[in-house]
Amino acid sequence: MEKTNAVTALAALAQDNRLDVFRLLVQAGPDGMAAGAIAEALDLAPNTLTFHFDRLRMAGLATVRREGRSMIYAARFETMNDLIEFLTENCCDGAFCVPAAACKPARKRNKVPA
Amino acid sequence: MEKTNAVTALAALAQDNRLDVFRLLVQAGPDGMAAGAIAEALDLAPNTLTFHFDRLRMAGLATVRREGRSMIYAARFETMNDLIEFLTENCCDGAFCVPAAACKPARKRNKVPA
C-alpha cells in the first residue's frame, strides 16, 4: 500500500460515524448490509450516510452493489489488512516484530468458541 | 481501547506529514529522535512540527522528553498495537480471524531499560 492510500484510509476511519459504519460492516461480514439498515442501526440521515459511504468507498474500505431498491454495502477486508501491514512495517527497523494480522472473513457468521 | 481514543489515534495518523513523522519515530525505535532532526529529515518548519507532535502526543502515539536543549520524541508502540487490535476486533463476528499483530520494539542499541 502506498502512503497516499494509507492516509486516505486512515482519514476515512478517523471519524466517529464513519468508524461506526465500518465496524458494523466488518461485523456484518462479506454479505454486507443495506444502507437503510445501517441508517436505522446508527440513527443517521440517509444523505449523511451516503457522504460517509463515499469516503469509505474512495478509500477502498467498502464496496456497493444494488439489490432491488436497496444498496448493499460491504467492508473490504483486504484494504484493512493492507493498512495494518503498512502501519507496522519497518517497525524498529524490522527487528523483533510480528507480521500484521490478516482478517480472513468467513462466509457465514459462525461464532467461534473462545 | 475505546472508540473515541481510536478516532483520535486514526485522525492523528491521517495526515501526510504526521504519518511521515510517526513512521520515522517507529523506525527510530524506543530511543526516539530530536525534534530538530525530524524537522531536517522531513523538511518541516519547527512550529508546524510542534503542532503535529501535539496531535501525536494527545493521541497517545508519541512521548517527549527533554535532553539538553533538544526535545526527544519517541513512538508509543503500545497505542499503535491497541489501535490495530481495535480495528480488527469483532471482525466477522470473531470467526476465522487472527489476532492483531503486536510490534515489540527491540532495544537493539545498547540502551538499558528504564
Add this chain to the structure above:
DNA sequence: CCATTATTTCAATAATCGTCGAAATATGGA
C-alpha cells in the same frame, strides 16, 4: 549576563469536513 541554539506559543488565514434541507433519481408494485 549575553548570545546562541532549540523549540514552543500565539494569532491569522485558506482549505477541508460533517451535517442539514430540498430536490432528484432509480426500483418495484398496484
Add this chain to the structure above:
DNA sequence: TCCATATTTCGACGATTATTGAAATAATGG
C-alpha cells in the same frame, strides 16, 4: 402509468484543520 420506497445529488452552513510569521520561552556556553 402512478405511487411509494430507497438512496443519491446539490447547495449551503458552521466547525475544524494545516500552515505561516512573529514573538516568546528554555537551556547552554562564554
